[in-house]
Amino acid sequence: MSNYFGSVTPYLLTGIVVYLIFRAFIWLMYYRGQMRVPILHEAGFLLLAFWFLTLFSSSVTPALEFSIKPTFPGTDLIPIKGMIDLALDKGFGAVLGAALKYVPLGFLIPFLFRRYRHFAKVLALCGGTALFIEVFQLFLPAVDCRLDDVILALLGTFIGYFLFCLLCRYFREAERMGTVKRSRRKNVPVPVRYEMELLVLLMLLAVMGRGTQLEAARVREVKAAQEKQAEEEAAAAQAAAEAEAQRLAEEEAKKLKTAESMPELSVESEAVCLFSIDDDLILYEKNSTEQVTPASTAKLMTALTVLRYCSLDETMTAGEEIQLISEGASTASLEVGTSGKVETFLGALLVPSGNDAAYALANYAGHKILGNEEASTADAVEAFMQAEADLAEELNLENSSFVTPDGDQADNQYTTARDMVRIARACMENETIMRLCGASTYRALFDNKDVTYRNTNQLLQPSSDSYYEGANGLKTGSYNDLKCLVASAEINGKSYVAAIMQGSDTGRYADAKTLFDYVAGTGEGEEASIDTSSSDETAEDASGEE
Structure with a gap:
């Protein structure tokens, strides 16, 4: 019943205003008709008005999601079945409550109005009201229409009327206590004669009017919420589309487009x-x-990863990790305790191809990645290599796996010439890497060591037969008899990179010259103006194996 009385709250103000206007008009009629109104009649009439307002607000208000289309599937015209279902669903108290709603009406109506002292009239009024409510509920999808509600209304009316009869039987004055005393010299005005019917109609109209406002407000809120949701979904869809377009553009930018035609060049590397x-x-x-051995060209990935997590002016110290290098590997002559700036260690990594510098940098950066200075060297190096793998994914490397920071051969360590081009392209965007890789010599000023390194890239050494004017990087690699070179050069105002993998010591430099001479227009192919039209990245190699 708490929900029943709670439903009237939004309608109270409207009901009070309508009631006061109506009673003021009726009181004027009382005055003109010289009628005496007992206080019990006024109090009972107020209670009756409240009860009808509550009844209508809980059952026929348009705020219960009114629809002009009736909802017959929610209709139950089988007697007693609805009571059983209601009792099983909400308990017997719900059945009793449905009947009790009409008990006050069955009592108050005959108590206040002589015209309704006949039981049939009271039953007709309350039953008609209940029937109207059930028919109206056909247009309220949120409410079920049940014949048993009418039966319960009649039962409640009977109980109320029975209580009125008991009161009159044992207290005869009750028959006159609540009725209006009219003057015999005056006729009863029509509004007064039908004030009961007018009250029912006005309370119904008050509920309908206020309910329509509430329903309109609800519809506006729902519509506004739907529009907002639609706008948010549209904005989200647009953002997703833009993000997808950006992703596709980035993916497209990462792809390596291939020229539609290629020269026939004589290169010996695989x-x-x-x-x-x-x-x-x-x-x-x-x-x-094709998968190839990266060897020390993997140090380019090491340098890129270090620069992602470390600043050039940070100070670091080489530790026991430098002893992890293989016997006979190239070194930068570092010792345990050698300290200096990150930039100096990068020089030791890239210029003389120091494997010891690779492990020192990986250990230092790995501890920063873990955020734990107490972590073991193994954990730090593992964290560093995982960060390098993440970077490889960002660079869109398609067929590469780097296991060691120095590139020394290990199981599951491989790359491709195309992927090395992708790595080189990223390196050429970094001023520090290009400055170090392009130096023929580099003086490394450690805190406790001063050493000058000679670049292993013979393209940069003027005294070498392999020297190439315009070359500005990048990195050599060597594993047993397999040699590789990632070379960069500026030719005719344009930048080029050549990944030359698994060749001979002199052959890699000869191949680099052949490739660079081609773009310069001075070697095989003799095309200074390159055809820059492209085909899809997946186009087959036009040259094939030699």
Whole structure:
């Protein structure tokens, strides 16, 4: 019943205003008709008005999601069945409550109005009201229409009327206590004669009017919420579309486009890829997607990863990790306790190809990645290599796996010429890497050591037969008899990179010259003006194996 009385709250103000206007008009009629109104009649009439207002607000208000289309599926015209279902669903108290709603009406109506002292009239009024409510509820999808509600209303009316009869039987004055005393000299005004019916109608109209306002407000809120949701969904869809477009654009930008035609060049290395940075185009390739050994060219990935987590001016110290290098590996002559700036260690990594510098940097950066200075060297190096793997994914490397920071051969460590071009392209965007990789010599000023390194890249050494004017990087690699070179050069105002994998010691430099002479227009192919039209990245190698 608490929900029943709670439903009237939004309608109270409207009901009070309507009631006061109506009673003021009726009181004027009382005055003109010289009628005496007992206080019990006024109090009972107020209670009756409240009861009808509550009854209508809980059952026929348009605020219960009114629909102009009737909802017959929610209709139950089988007697007693609805009571049983209601009792099983909400308990017997719900059945009793449905009947009790009409008990006050069955009592108050005959108590206040002589015209309704006949039981049939009271039953007709309350039963008609209940029937109207059930018919109206056909248009309220949120409420079920049940014949048993009418039966319970009649039962409640009977109980109320029975209580009135008991009161009159034992207290005869009750028959006159609540009725209006009219003057015999005056006729009863029509509004007064039908004030009961008018009260029912006005309370119904008050509920309908206020309920329509509430329903309209609800519909506006629902519509506004739907529009807001639609706007949010549209904005989210647009943002998703823009993000997807950006992702596709980024993916497209990462792809290596291939020239539609390629020259026939004589290169001896097993895997080669020549790439124009400015034209974003592969100009020549040979077995460029085949797995090859990266060797020390993997140090380019190490340098990129270090610079992601460390600043150049940070101070670090080499520890026991430098002893993890293989016997006979190239070193930068570091010792346990050698300290200096990160930039100096990068020079020791890239110029003389120091494997010891690779492990020192990986250990230092790995501890920073873990955020734990007490972590073991093994854990730090593992964290560093995982960060390097993440970077490889960002660079869109398609067929590469780096296991050690120095590139020394290990199980499951491999790359491709195309992927080395992708790595080189990222390196060429970094001023520090290009400055170090492009130096023929580098003076490393450690805190406790001063050493000058000679670059292992013979393209940069003027005294070497392999020297190439315009070369500005990048990195050599060597594993047993397999040699590799990632070379960069600026030719005719444009930047180029060549990944030359698994060749001979002199052959890698000869291949680099052949490739760079081609773009310069002074060697095989003799095309100074390169055809920059491209095909899809998955186009087959035009040159094939030699």
